[in-house]
Amino acid sequence: MFIKIQLLMNPFLQRLYTIAQKPRRHIIGLMSGTSLDGLDVALCALSGAGAQTQVELLHFATVPYDAHIKAEIRKVFAKREIDFQQLCLLHPHIGILHGQMVNACLEEWNIPAEEVDLVASHGQTVYHAPKTQHGDSNYGNTTLQIGDGDHVAMTTGIITLADFRMRHIAAGGEGAPLAVYGDFFVFAKAGQDRILLNMGGISNFTYLPGDLDASKVFTTDTGPGNTLLDAITRKFYPQMDYDEDGKIALSGQINEPLLKALKDHPFFTAPFPKTTGPEVFNLAYLQTAQEKTQTQNLGVPDLLRTLAQFSADTIVDGIKRVIGNQAFSFYLSGGGAHNPALTGAIQAQFPGASFQSTDVLGIPGDAKEAVLFAILANEAVAGGKTSFGGRHKVPSVVMGKVCWPG
Numbered sequence: 044m045f046i047k048i049q050l051l052m053n054p055f056l057q058r059l060y061t062i063a064q065k066p067r068r069h070i071i072g073l074m075s076g077t078s079l080d081g082l083d084v085a086l087c088a089l090s091g092a093g094a095q096t097q098v099e100l101l102h103f104a105t106v107p108y109d110a111h112i113k114a115e116i117r118k119v120f121a122k123r124e125i126d127f128q129q130l131c132l133l134h135p136h137i138g139i140l141h142g143q144m145v146n147a148c149l150e151e152w153n154i155p156a157e158e159v160d161l162v163a164s165h166g167q168t169v170y171h172a173p174k175t176q177h178g179d180s181n182y183g184n185t186t187l188q189i190g191d192g193d194h195v196a197m198t199t200g201i202i203t204l205a206d207f208r209m210r211h212i213a214a215g216g217e218g219a220p221l222a223v224y225g226d227f228f229v230f231a232k233a234g235q236d237r238i239l240l241n242m243g244g245i246s247n248f249t250y251l252p253g254d255l256d257a258s259k260v261f262t263t264d265t266g267p268g269n270t271l272l273d274a275i276t277r278k279f280y281p282q283m284d285y286d287e288d289g290k291i292a293l294s295g296q297i298n299e300p301l302l303k304a305l306k307d308h309p310f311f312t313a314p315f316p317k318t319t320g321p322e323v324f325n326l327a328y329l330q331t332a333q334e335k336t337q338t339q340n341l342g343v344p345d346l347l348r349t350l351a352q353f354s355a356d357t358i359v360d361g362i363k364r365v366i367g368n369q370a371f372s373f374y375l376s377g378g379g380a381h382n383p384a385l386t387g388a389i390q391a392q393f394p395g396a397s398f399q400s401t402d403v404l405g406i407p408g409d410a411k412e413a414v415l416f417a418i419l420a421n422e423a424v425a426g427g428k429t430s431f432g433g434r435h436k437v438p439s440v441v442m443g444k445v446c447w448p449g
C-alpha cells in the first residue's frame with residue numbers, strides 16, 4: 044500500500060526552491076540610481092555563490108526616464124519636506140513602470156519571461172539618512188527606496204527580490220554601499236590589490252586585498268561623484284542632463300577658496316566607512332560654500348572644474364586615508380568614469396597606478412550596479428555562507444525581500 048505524502052507548499056515557494064538548486068540561474072538586476080537618468084536592466088546568468096560566484100552579463104540596457112517621470116520623482120527626491128501623497132502614489136507606480144521596462148527589454152531581446160528565474164529590484168532611492176547624517180540620537184540608520192517589489196513581480200510574472208538595503212541596516216550596516224559584496228564575490232583577484240571605484244551621483248570604492256581575506260575587504264562612500272556637476276549643468280543649461288565628457292569643466296579653472304570651503308563638512312572628517320547622498324551634497328550646499336567664499340559670480344566652467352576637483356579630491360583622500368598610497372589597480376565604473384575632468388584629477392594623484400574600466404573584467408562599468416543586485420539575489424537564494432569578519436558595517440547577511448508574482 045502506498046501512502047502519498049503531498050507537501051503542502053505554496054507553488055511559488057516550490058519554484059523558488061527549485062531555482063535555488065539550479066546550477067545556473069537567469070537573474071535580471073535593476074538599478075535606478077541617484078542621477079535619475081533611467082533604469083539599468085542587466086540580464087545575468089549566475090552560477091555558484093559567495094566567492095565561487097560566476098556571472099555572465101547576457102544583455103544590458105539603460106531604459107531612460109522621460110522628462111515627466113523625472114520631474115515627478117524630483118518632487119520627493121532627497122528632500123526633508125514633501126507631499127506625502129506624491130510619495131505614496133509613486134511607490135506602486137514606479138514598481139509597475141520598472142516591471143514594464145523589464146517586459147519591454149525582454150521583448151526586445153526576444154527572451155520569454157519564463158526563462159528568467161528572478162528579478163532583483165533595487166528601486167529608486169528617495170531618501171538616505173544614516174544616523175551620522177540625520178543626527179537624531181533617538182533613531183538609527185535609515186534609507187528609503189520606492190518602486191514596490193510586489194508590483195514588479197506582478198507586472199513581470201517573475202519572482203522578485205526587492206528592498207535590499209533594509210536588511211543591511213537591520214544587521215547593523217548603514218544600508219550602503221552594498222557594492223562590496225558583489226565586488227568581492229566577482230572581482231577579487233589573488234595577488235592583486237584592487238580598488239573598484241564607482242562614480243555615480245555619489246562615489247564609493249571597494250578595496251579588494253590580493254590575499255582574498257574577506258575580513259579585510261573594505262567599502263565606503265566618499266562623497267559626491269556627479270551629483271553637483273549634474274545639478275549645476277541642469278541649472279545653467281536646462282536642455283542638458285550633464286556636462287558631456289567634462290568639456291565645459293575642462294575649459295575652466297579650479298577656484299581654490301571655493302574648493303576648500305566645499306571640503307569643509309563633517310562628513311569628510313567622520314570615521315570610515317560611511318555613506319551619504321544628495322540629501323547633503325546638493326545645490327543648497329554649494330550655495331552656502333559660494334556665499335562663504337564670495338564666489339557667487341563664478342562662471343559655469345570654473346564652477347564645474349572646481350566641483351570635479353572636489354569629487355576627485357574627496358575620492359582620493361578617502362582611498363589614501365583608509366587603504367594607503369600603493370600602486371593599486373583601479374577599475375572604474377559608473378557614469379563618472381566617462382568624465383575626464385573627474386578621472387584625470389584622480390589619476391594625477393595616483394602616479395604609477397593602473398586605471399581601467401571594469402569592462403576589462405567582463406562587466407561594463409555602466410552595468411555594474413545593476414549586475415550587483417543580480418549577484419545579491421543569487422546570494423539570497425543560493426549563498427549566505429561568506430563571513431566578512433563580524434564587522435557591523437559590512438554585515439555578513441543576505442539581502443532582499445521575496446515578492447511573489449501571483
Ligand SMILES: Nc1ncnc2c1ncn2[C@@H]1O[C@H](COP(=O)(O)OP(=O)(O)OP(=O)(O)O)[C@@H](O)[C@H]1O
Binds near residue numbers: 076244288
Ligand atoms: N559621457 C559622459 N560625460 C560626463 N559625464 C557622464 C557621461 N556619461 C555619464 N556621465 C555622468 O554619469 C551620470 C550617471 O551615472 P550613473 O548612472 O552611474 O549614476 P547613478 O547610478 O544614477 O548614481 P548612483 O550610483 O549614485 O546611484 C550622469 O548623470 C553624468 O553625470
Ligand SMILES: CC(=O)N[C@H]1[C@@H]2OC[C@@H](O2)[C@@H](O)[C@@H]1O[C@H](C)C(=O)O
Binds near residue numbers: 220
Ligand atoms: C542609498 C543609495 O541608493 N546609495 C547609492 C548611491 O549610489 C552610489 C552610492 O550612493 C552607493 O552608496 C549606493 O548604491 C550602490 C549600488 C551601493 O550600495 O553600493
